[in-house]
Amino acid sequence: MTEGTARLRQPSMADVARTAGVSAQTVSRALRGSPNVNPETRRRVLAAVEQVGYRFNSAARALSSGRSHTIGLVLLASGGYYSRSAVTAGVEAAAGEAGYAVSIATIAALDTGLMERSLSKLADQGVDGFVIAVPLISVTRKMEDITRDIPTVTLDGSRTAGARVLGIDQQEAGRVATQHLLDLGHRQVWHISGPDEWIEARQRRQGWQECLAAAGIEAPPPLEGDWSPDSGKRQGQIIAMIPEVTAVFAASDEMAFGVIRALHERGRSVPDDVSIVSVDDIALAAYCSPPLTTVRQDFYRYGQAAVALLLQGDEADVDESVATASLSVRASTAPPRSR
Amino acid sequence: MTEGTARLRQPSMADVARTAGVSAQTVSRALRGSPNVNPETRRRVLAAVEQVGYRFNSAARALSSGRSHTIGLVLLASGGYYSRSAVTAGVEAAAGEAGYAVSIATIAALDTGLMERSLSKLADQGVDGFVIAVPLISVTRKMEDITRDIPTVTLDGSRTAGARVLGIDQQEAGRVATQHLLDLGHRQVWHISGPDEWIEARQRRQGWQECLAAAGIEAPPPLEGDWSPDSGKRQGQIIAMIPEVTAVFAASDEMAFGVIRALHERGRSVPDDVSIVSVDDIALAAYCSPPLTTVRQDFYRYGQAAVALLLQGDEADVDESVATASLSVRASTAPPRSR
DNA sequence: GTTACGCATGGCATCGATAACATAGGCTCC
DNA sequence: GGAGCCTATGTTATCGATGCCATGCGTAAC
The missing domain is CATH 3.40.50.2300 (Response regulator)
Structure with a gap:
């Protein structure tokens, strides 16, 4: 209710810091749940966040930390809409729970060039991992280059460099x-x-x-x-x-x-x-x-499990069923x- | 084939600039198709991009330009999988063509709280626009705040502050x-x-x-x-x-x-x-x-048209049909x- | 009674692209 | 022939969060 100050710009961590009487660094730590923050300080920070209406800027975070907290999902437009829909929902649910966003790319047909372009597009967006729900007919050099750098799970029984595979036999x-x-x-x-x-x-x-x-x-x-x-x-x-x-x-x-x-x-x-x-x-x-x-086939679970594999690595307890x-x-x- | 230099870091515009013998700014201009770039210079830049294997960093771009080139798509998990799938494909196709990424959020049930959280999540990701394929039962203050700042198209006949509505009667x-x-x-x-x-x-x-x-x-x-x-x-x-x-x-x-x-x-x-x-x-x-x-109902077209409305504003020629x-x-x- | 260590915090450089501003050269026009 | 302008390009500051290092303080260890 104490509105009135024209707000030209989203408040940043610096604004929160000022309000809470701490440094921006401490705000960052408090918000990310670092253990080394005094509970009282954390409380003040959270209050300040509330007060100034702070929302964190994921672009800045992605730039400075090098990780985007985004998972790229590759789908095929022609591959049965139920499975697409269910896999998407599963991926999104698991990713969302872990604080990750999901960015999608749909390829119109099973074509190596289209596939490469989709992977590139997502890679350019800086995704931290891929869930590929499209059969990789032939894995090209370029596709390997991309999936070598970025953790990948495929849902179709095909394998590529370093990718884990998920799904029923x-x-x-x-x-x-x-x-x-x-x-x-x-x-x-x-x-x-x-x-x-x-x-x-x-x-x-x-x-x-x-x-x-x-x-x-x-x-x-x-x-x-x-x-x-x-x-x-x-x-x-x-x-x-x-x-x-x-x-x-x-x-x-x-x-x-x-x-x-x-x-x-x-x-x-x-x-x-x-x-x-x-x-x-x-x-x-x-x-x-x-x-x-x-x-x-439980496509929703496939999606969930794929994300678990990506985020937790091999020790993810993926349900046998x-x-x-x-x-x-x-x-x-x-x-x-x-x- | 001339590999051999250990690459610890993705090449940046500065690397391209060095290789092409121009400034980073010129690289930026050349890549974004600014008119004020000498064709010969542009050629050199593109060659350098190719040579060093440059891929642009969307986090950096988003941070410095303030626009993420991402569209947020809100779906409902329970609302018929065919429509979800088709809308998603349509949105993604149109967005991809315009160089935009699509980030999705699925809400599990028609609930105001869940809806607010999804919108916030996408807003935090810095999306440039929303396509909401979920009926907005009651539009809360918070939802209005968000959709006032970010262009929004809804696909379900409901309206909110500044949102355009699309779909058959x-x-x-x-x-x-x-x-x-x-x-x-x-x-x-x-x-x-x-x-x-x-x-x-x-x-x-x-x-x-x-x-x-x-x-x-x-x-x-x-x-x-x-x-x-x-x-x-x-x-x-x-x-x-x-x-x-x-x-x-x-x-x-x-x-x-x-x-x-x-x-x-x-x-x-x-x-x-x-x-x-x-x-x-x-x-x-x-x-x-x-x-x-x-x-x-042509859900795919809904998706496409929604994106056109977002990106081109009111003068988008959305097909009557x-x-x-x-x-x-x-x-x-x-x-x-x-x- | 130092030494050493853990905890809470701050300062500063940095990520990579872009906006804003600056500059240099060439051209037109009176 | 100089004022004015347009084009192509460079310089510098900036976006906002984080990584790394430094600091100060309290406490346990020797």
């Missing part, structure tokens, strides 16, 4: 999904994979192949989608024309939506005629018709119709 | 959806609204009420969900028990998924028994069973079964 996911169908009595399992540039896609496909091989079944040719429901629908139309197909493993929930749509349009019932398993367990998976049986592929069994799978 | 959306059902011959339209704290939810409900009133129909009591598919399912179970319901307007696609699931489980067919319209047109809407008729409610007619609506 995608090959295991492929096995679990396929085995579930075999256990139900299906004699053959078709696969609609993600784009081959994606490491996850390749790994899931491998898991599927291995699982079939272990059962002595020759794998049918895989169909390739691009993660979009539309691509799932297109491949689903092909599936629908092959009467002998009774079980399909789709590499993502969103593609599974498309597959189911195509099958319905062709008059084939899920799961009576064809069973479908996929991967992700997005929020809408349980509300598909029929509800999807799917291998769960983050890396465990578990199946959410719902109604899109059933034993094959006996004939 | 939600009331119109409610009218369009309802009218579509009436036009098909339905005599009554039920509504599953979003949470009452959301301005969009209130506006859509009003549109629905008005439309019914204009047709001389007394509106049934609205059912309230929380945007989640699960809440849609719960309300759908109620709907399913009321035989006379033939048409439902759900306030979001995700709730519509839940409603449809509930109806299917009770053996009621969509659209034969019950027609459903919703709002958003998320990527999966066309892959619902049946495909959803829904009022389209951003604000037009258009209906994507698919298969979840049909004339009522004649009886």
Whole structure:
């Protein structure tokens, strides 16, 4: 209420210091929780902060300390919006709790040049760490240079210089999904994979192949989608024309939506005629018709865990279950119709 | 290939200046595209930048210029992941193009305190502008203080000091959806609204009420969900028990998924028994069973347009169509079964 | 009764880019 | 031919917090 002084400039630490009757240095220490500050002094400083309406200037801090307290998050525009959204939320929650900001960069397509540019952009912003939620197809020299200097966690099974990797074993996911169908009595399992540039896609496909091989079944040719429901629908139309197909493993929930749509349009019932398993367990998976049986991935936790790894280093206690592929069994799978 | 000098520190403008044989100031001018730089000098500077591997330090720039070239994006964790994801992508694309970074803050729930804290956090980071994709229920003094100093665009129909507002007319959306059902011959339209704290939810409900009133129909009591598919399912179970319901307007696609699931489980067919319209047109809407008729919102464009407004001010040419409610007619609506 | 050490605090240089101001040369115009 | 101006460039101070070192004081140790 004692307003009236025209304030041309945000108050700085010097202003706080003056008001509290200490030096700016002490203000800095008090605010950062240095142990060597008299409790009484700290109290005075905090009061002064309140009084002058001080807000700290992160640019100045970043410049003088060399650390920006910012984490850079790299996302792919085309990679399934649920996972993007959930990873982002997880990263932001964990980062925010630790006093870190999150700066994002979205790349429009899986392209090395775009990737390099995004990393550079974030590096220029001075981020203290990277969370890369994009498959690194080919790691270029430039990308290595950047990620060598800045701690990096990748969420997609690919590795680069010094980067830690997080996420479920995608090959295991492929096995679990396929085995579930075999256990139900299906004699053959078709696969609609993600784009081959994606490491996850390749790994899931491998898991599927291995699982079939272990059962002595020759794998049918895989169909390739691009993660979009539309691509799932297109491949689903092909599936629908092959009467002998009774079980399909789709590499993502969103593609599974498309597959189911195509099958319905062709008059084939899920799961009576064809069973479908996929991967992700997005929020809408349980509300598909029929509800999807799917291998769960907890993207929010991925995001949280990635930040924990970045900030706490290797000794971060990342919950084991983050890396465990578990199946959410719902109604899109059933034993094959006996004939 | 001429490596060998141990580099302890990132090269700075001074290093570039030395290499190019000019002053640091000239380097700064050359890099920022100031008109008063000799083309030949600029060339030399750029060559030197390349040679020493210079990357500019945004903290220093932010400190000395007072502008961070960062836009703060405020999201709500619980508000539908598709819209969040798409808005984020749009904001980031437009910001990136203009050389701006995007820093995000997610609030866990619609709470004034959380909102204040998020805004403060971003303000402390020194963002040059806000894009707020969260309804501002009650605008507190503190929030006003912040948004008075920093340009703000809101994407939810609420207004605060000096903020510009962007988005389709939600009331119109409610009218369009309802009218579509009436036009098909339905005599009554039920509504599953979003949470009452959301301005969009209130506006859509009003549109629905008005439309019914204009047709001389007394509106049934609205059912309230929380945007989640699960809440849609719960309300759908109620709907399913009321035989006379033939048409439902759900306030979001995700709730519509839940409603449809509930109806299917009770053996009621969509659209034969019950027609459903919703709002958003998320990527999966066309892959619902049946495909959803829904009022389209282009969240990506919202994001882009918001940034354009921030950076270019009022004279930004924001495409009119951003604000037009258009209906994507698919298969979840049909004339009522004649009886 | 020194020595030594820990604690609380202050002084000063520093981070890297930019704003504001200064300067030098070349050109136009009366 | 000098006043005035525009262009290209350099000099210096500055932004605000922090790192490093110095200082003074109290207390435990020898």
